[in-house]
Amino acid sequence: MFGCQCDGFKVRSWLTLVSGLIECLCFAGAVFGWASLVFVLKADGYFSELCVNSTSANGTHVTDCSRQDEQLSLVFTIASFMNNFLTLPNGFLFDRFGTTVTRLLGISLYTGGTLLIAFSNAAVSVLLFPALSFIAVGGILFLVTNMQVGNLFGTHRSTIITLYNGAFDSSSAIFLIIKLLFESGISLFASLLFLSCCSVIHLLRTFLLMPRTRIPYPLPQGYTYGLRCGQGQTYDLQDRESGNQGNIQGDAVTEVTPCKEDDSMLQSQRTDQTERSFKSCFLSWFFLWHLTWLSVMQLRHYLFIGTLNPMLTRLAAGDPSLVSTYTNAFAITQLCGVLCAPWNGLIMDRHKGKPRAGGMSEREADLKAAVLSLFLTALQCVLFSVCAATPLLPLQYLTFILQVLNRSFLYGGNAAFISMAFPPAHFGKLYGSVMALSALVSLLQYPFFALIKGPLEGDPLYVNVALTLLSLLAFIHPVYVYLHCRRQANQRAKSSAPTSS
Numbered sequence: 001m002f003g004c005q006c007d008g009f010k011v012r013s014w015l016t017l018v019s020g021l022i023e024c025l026c027f028a029g030a031v032f033g034w035a036s037l038v039f040v041l042k043a044d045g046y047f048s049e050l051c052v053n054s055t056s057a058n059g060t061h062v063t064d065c066s067r068q069d070e071q072l073s074l075v076f077t078i079a080s081f082m083n084n085f086l087t088l089p090n091g092f093l094f095d096r097f098g099t100t101v102t103r104l105l106g107i108s109l110y111t112g113g114t115l116l117i118a119f120s121n122a123a124v125s126v127l128l129f130p131a132l133s134f135i136a137v138g139g140i141l142f143l144v145t146n147m148q149v150g151n152l153f154g155t156h157r158s159t160i161i162t163l164y165n166g167a168f169d170s171s172s173a174i175f176l177i178i179k180l181l182f183e184s185g186i187s188l189f190a191s192l193l194f195l196s197c198c199s200v201i202h203l204l205r206t207f208l209l210m211p212r213t214r215i216p217y218p219l220p221q222g223y224t225y226g227l228r229c230g231q232g233q234t235y236d237l238q239d240r241e242s243g244n245q246g247n248i249q250g251d252a253v254t255e256v257t258p259c260k261e262d263d264s265m266l267q268s269q270r271t272d273q274t275e276r277s278f279k280s281c282f283l284s285w286f287f288l289w290h291l292t293w294l295s296v297m298q299l300r301h302y303l304f305i306g307t308l309n310p311m312l313t314r315l316a317a318g319d320p321s322l323v324s325t326y327t328n329a330f331a332i333t334q335l336c337g338v339l340c341a342p343w344n345g346l347i348m349d350r351h352k353g354k355p356r357a358g359g360m361s362e363r364e365a366d367l368k369a370a371v372l373s374l375f376l377t378a379l380q381c382v383l384f385s386v387c388a389a390t391p392l393l394p395l396q397y398l399t400f401i402l403q404v405l406n407r408s409f410l411y412g413g414n415a416a417f418i419s420m421a422f423p424p425a426h427f428g429k430l431y432g433s434v435m436a437l438s439a440l441v442s443l444l445q446y447p448f449f450a451l452i453k454g455p456l457e458g459d460p461l462y463v464n465v466a467l468t469l470l471s472l473l474a475f476i477h478p479v480y481v482y483l484h485c486r487r488q489a490n491q492r493a494k495s496s497a498p499t500s501s
Helices: 002-028 030-043 066-085 087-097 099-118 122-152 154-170 173-183 188-197 199-208 237-242 263-275 278-282 285-306 308-315 320-334 337-348 362-389 393-421 424-442 445-453 461-496
Strands: 052-055 061-064
Touching (some): 002 154, 030 066, 030 122, 030 173, 066 087, 087 122, 087 424, 099 122, 099 188, 099 199, 122 393, 154 337, 154 393, 188 199, 278 285, 278 424, 285 362, 285 393, 285 445, 285 461, 308 320, 337 393, 362 461, 445 461
């Protein structure tokens, strides 16, 4: 019986991990492949009524579709903002109602978005606004509920969290695949209808391979979830957090099972959860500097992507073939996010399985290991920003590599740090808060756009230099965490030192 339970849990854990990785890789971040979908939408005539006939400087008649491009750009701008900003209420939803309710909402939104695009046409182009926003918000809910799977693999927790974030980045290839299928004769309706039908897979994962509430960390002794050896038995995390030890919900409540929690472990976990409220976490210096760390680097990335095409056009002296070559190179490097992200996780998990210093808590050990990751991420951003600010076209290949590497480290490290620095009961709220607040900071890209197009006459050099200097603020976060860990070590040394008689 014990062997069945142990082997069954391992198999289920790996099925949950692999299926979640496929879900993130094939669905969650599809919205960021919008540039590929735009070609299909324009070919199908979406917002084509905004194109007007005009006369060029040499007297030839041309079709001006700039207003169509602006409208399509607005669709993505709203969706990408909703993707980050609505993570805040979704985080509260996840912490309050658990995995099942959150995933059902995500599945409903994602399916609704794909169906809206599938059944839309050029006459109702306005449906793209809610459709893409639904896909964006539904996708981020897939990611948020899947990241907790890292708790099932304690020694590789951060690696798995960063791997999921990398898969989320790489899933932008889905709209690229839809574009290639469209060029091969497969309609947009058929492709989006297929994505909608895949919601059956998401539902099966929700009820068979995911917990009803949340996966605790560290795992209590004998923890299980989902169906086990023919019995539907789950661990009630909400009851544990409210103080009811060992509450196991199952079909046969009188059966004696090994799924009982270690009292001392429960006590330490419950003490950490009750002593640290969400308000104290939100107002802590850890959260403030982490928000600064994320915000300045995210702003740098958003501005780079937003000005990429005019920058390449300027450096290539208007040569369309060169611009196309470099644009394709940038798109290909974006697909490597799933390969780059786990490196950061390995850095953060490198101490797992090794003996800790006397008196050092697991949280303190995690934070100490995170210092290098936070520092390397900030350093990558500065190097990437310097390369982007250098007006040398061949150097942009290196810029693309540094950009995707830094983006993978940034978002994977963001989620991993929140999971280790704060109580698991507040993960959804804190993750949502930092994403929402950083989304507000990212709105500063619009004044920068106006500055480049206006007074700077299209030359982004001075703005790039200013953002490079701003990126240096990201180094405050790893320095603060390092000083915190050193203070903890000094206090531990003093308390363990023998007192003279």
